[in-house]
Amino acid sequence: MSRLTLSGITVRYGGVKPLDDVSLAFESGVCGVIGPNGAGKTTTFNVLSGFALPVAGSVDLDGDDLLAVPAHRRARWGLRRSFQQEQVVRTLTARENVLLAAEHSGSPAADADRALDYVRLARPHRLGAELTMFERRLVDIASCVVGTPRLVLLDEPAAGLDPAESERLLGLITRIPEEVGALVLLVDHDMDLVRAACGTVAVLDFGRRIAAGPTLQVLSSPEVRKAYLGIDEEVTT
Amino acid sequence: MKQDFFSRTDVRGALVGLAVGLVLALGLPFLPGVGAGLALRTLTVCAIYALAAAGVGVLYGRLGLVSIMQIGLVAVGGWATLRIYHATHLPFEVVMVLAALVTAVVGVLVGLPALRLSGLSLAIVTLMVAGALEVLVTYAGFPNGGNGFLGRVSGGTLAVIMPRPGLGQSDDEFFRYVGVVVVVVLALLRWLLMVRPGRTWAAIRQGEAGAVSLGVNTVAHRLLALAVTSAVTGVAGALLAAGSGILDPASFKAQQSVLLFATVLIGGAFSLLGAVIGGLFFYGMPQLLSTVGLDGNLVFVVLGLGLVQAVTTAQAGIAGQLAELWRRLRPRLWPRPRREVTV
Numbered sequence: 001m002s003r004l005t006l007s008g009i010t011v012r013y014g015g016v017k018p019l020d021d022v023s024l025a026f027e028s029g030v031c032g033v034i035g036p037n038g039a040g041k042t043t044t045f046n047v048l049s050g051f052a053l054p055v056a057g058s059v060d061l062d063g064d065d066l067l068a069v070p071a072h073r074r075a076r077w078g079l080r081r082s083f084q085q086e087q088v089v090r091t092l093t094a095r096e097n098v099l100l101a102a103e104h105s106g107s108p109a110a111d112a113d114r115a116l117d118y119v120r121l122a123r124p125h126r127l128g129a130e131l132t133m134f135e136r137r138l139v140d141i142a143s144c145v146v147g148t149p150r151l152v153l154l155d156e157p158a159a160g161l162d163p164a165e166s167e168r169l170l171g172l173i174t175r176i177p178e179e180v181g182a183l184v185l186l187v188d189h190d191m192d193l194v195r196a197a198c199g200t201v202a203v204l205d206f207g208r209r210i211a212a213g214p215t216l217q218v219l220s221s222p223e224v225r226k227a228y229l230g231i232d233e234e235v236t237t
Numbered sequence: 238m239k240q241d242f243f244s245r246t247d248v249r250g251a252l253v254g255l256a257v258g259l260v261l262a263l264g265l266p267f268l269p270g271v272g273a274g275l276a277l278r279t280l281t282v283c284a285i286y287a288l289a290a291a292g293v294g295v296l297y298g299r300l301g302l303v304s305i306m307q308i309g310l311v312a313v314g315g316w317a318t319l320r321i322y323h324a325t326h327l328p329f330e331v332v333m334v335l336a337a338l339v340t341a342v343v344g345v346l347v348g349l350p351a352l353r354l355s356g357l358s359l360a361i362v363t364l365m366v367a368g369a370l371e372v373l374v375t376y377a378g379f380p381n382g383g384n385g386f387l388g389r390v391s392g393g394t395l396a397v398i399m400p401r402p403g404l405g406q407s408d409d410e411f412f413r414y415v416g417v418v419v420v421v422v423l424a425l426l427r428w429l430l431m432v433r434p435g436r437t438w439a440a441i442r443q444g445e446a447g448a449v450s451l452g453v454n455t456v457a458h459r460l461l462a463l464a465v466t467s468a469v470t471g472v473a474g475a476l477l478a479a480g481s482g483i484l485d486p487a488s489f490k491a492q493q494s495v496l497l498f499a500t501v502l503i504g505g506a507f508s509l510l511g512a513v514i515g516g517l518f519f520y521g522m523p524q525l526l527s528t529v530g531l532d533g534n535l536v537f538v539v540l541g542l543g544l545v546q547a548v549t550t551a552q553a554g555i556a557g558q559l560a561e562l563w564r565r566l567r568p569r570l571w572p573r574p575r576r577e578v579t580v
Contacts, residue, residue: 050449051446071449071450072454072455073452074450074452075450076452079450080450081450083447087447087450088443089436089439089440089442089443090443091439091442091443091507092436092440099436100433100436100437100453103436103437104437104453105451106452143451
């Protein structure tokens with residue numbers, strides 16, 4: 001069982017603090033990070049991937065100090081990430097895309113094929129430019145599970161997909177902790193997806209943590225409904 | 238599920254390119270009206286500039302970096318070739334490799350401060366480097382057998398010409414020599430694009446953040462790209478020096494680098510065929526214009542129009558249009574049954 005702890009993380013851009021003394025803890029499984037726009041969700045991911053340097057705080061995964069690892073070494077360390085805007089390289093084939101993730105995370109090429117099998121992408125010799133949006137999302141997921149990941153960050157992985165596709169993606173995401181052995185953090189605005197995928201969620205608002213805990217309990221707490229879901233809205237569970 | 242290492246179309250394309258290149262390199266001098274004439278000498282220089290164009294094309298097409306200093310680097314390659322030859326009298330092949338290495342080092346050194354730049358900033362910095370290199374070679378001249386570091390003869394001493402390589406003495410032989418070297422270098426470059434560095438460069442072009450999150454050390458891979466493309470460009474300088482045995486600073490003006498970049502966009506920055514077409518336009522077009530009695534400087538007008546056409550309607554350049562044409566024509570020329578696609 002892996003445990004990720006962010007302690008007192010503060011990120012400052014000039015006078016703005018996208019994250020203000022945020023402490024979060026995630027235990028194995030799929031964990032959600034939710035909150036309104038500007039809450040600091042993506043900044044949290046950026047701290048974990050090394051794109052944002054916190055002015056205070058620490059990040060610990062099973063005893064490793066993540067902030068001490070340079071951004072480009074974190075993949076080798078076991079970090080994988082997808083972005084809101086999928087990053088599939090258009091001029092490379094789907095397989096080459098996943099192969100890149102394998103190579104730069106220090107995994108053998110065979111792992112790329114295993115990852116493609118995991119997402120069951122047909123005809124992986126097609127160029128990134130020829131893939132549908134759903135297939136590109138599959139390539140993203142494949143790149144995230146390649147090798148031996150320890151922490152997988154998914155930033156709105158189902159954006160732009162229809163319900164049937166979202167459903168299939170959901171199945172792939174929820175199997176990651178069990179089959180790949182990584183802790184998965186999921187940022188998404190789709191509450192149905194979050195409810196279905198995440199055992200626990202943390203809620204951010206204006207750069208602060210306002211709630212954390214089991215998903216259903218957190219989503220029905222009055223504070224979260226006020227900050228995020230709108231006070232008048234009924235939360236159906 | 239076991240996969241082939243490379244996609245089959247990619248390998249086939251590379252092999253066809255290699256075969257066609259070798260046939261052209263060895264066979265063109267046999268064509269009536271081409272052998273041992275102005276046309277052949279022009280084509281020789283066009284083939285040489287295809288290497289410099291390939292350097293520009295890989296940087297732009299694969300990494301999204303606009304480098305406008307390539308002709309300056311050709312000059313560096315030529316200068317290093319003459320300098321090393323007059324100092325050592327080593328066989329040309331050895332001198333060429335050494336000159337390529339020197340050019341790679343220079344390319345990396347001038348590229349270092351520009352590594353964090355991209356887009357217009359990088360274009361302007363590299364153009365200024367091209368200007369600086371133009372001033373340097375104009376001031377220092379190219380070595381011609383004299384003493385000292387600059388190797389210039391003085392007083393009434395006659396300049397020493399570097400002889401052509403043993404295998405390329407006559408114009409016909411030299412064309413074949415250049416052709417084979419160009420094809421081999423382009424084949425190596427093509428191979429590099431198909432393996433890890435090429436894949437990584439493509440990822441950097443797609444997006445820096447995405448590449449870093451895959452674990453790419455973007456600085457190291459940009460440096461590698463600068464080193465490789467500079468080395469290839471250095472080979473062009475070495476071959477130019479070999480052709481005439483002596484070089485003139487007037488051939489390496491900074492504006493030529495702008496012209497080369499334009500011809501690469503017209504030829505196509507996304508394939509090495511585009512580089513070959515770029516080389517033809519870059520050196521062949523002014524020659525063609527003066528052959529029909531027009532001012533060679535009209536090339537700026539002609540290529541300017543071509544550039545407008547390329548950036549507005551054909552982003553992949555002429556090479557891209559040819560590939561598209563081939564993709565449409567092939568099923569009509571060689572209809573074949575659809576293969577079952579295995580999943």
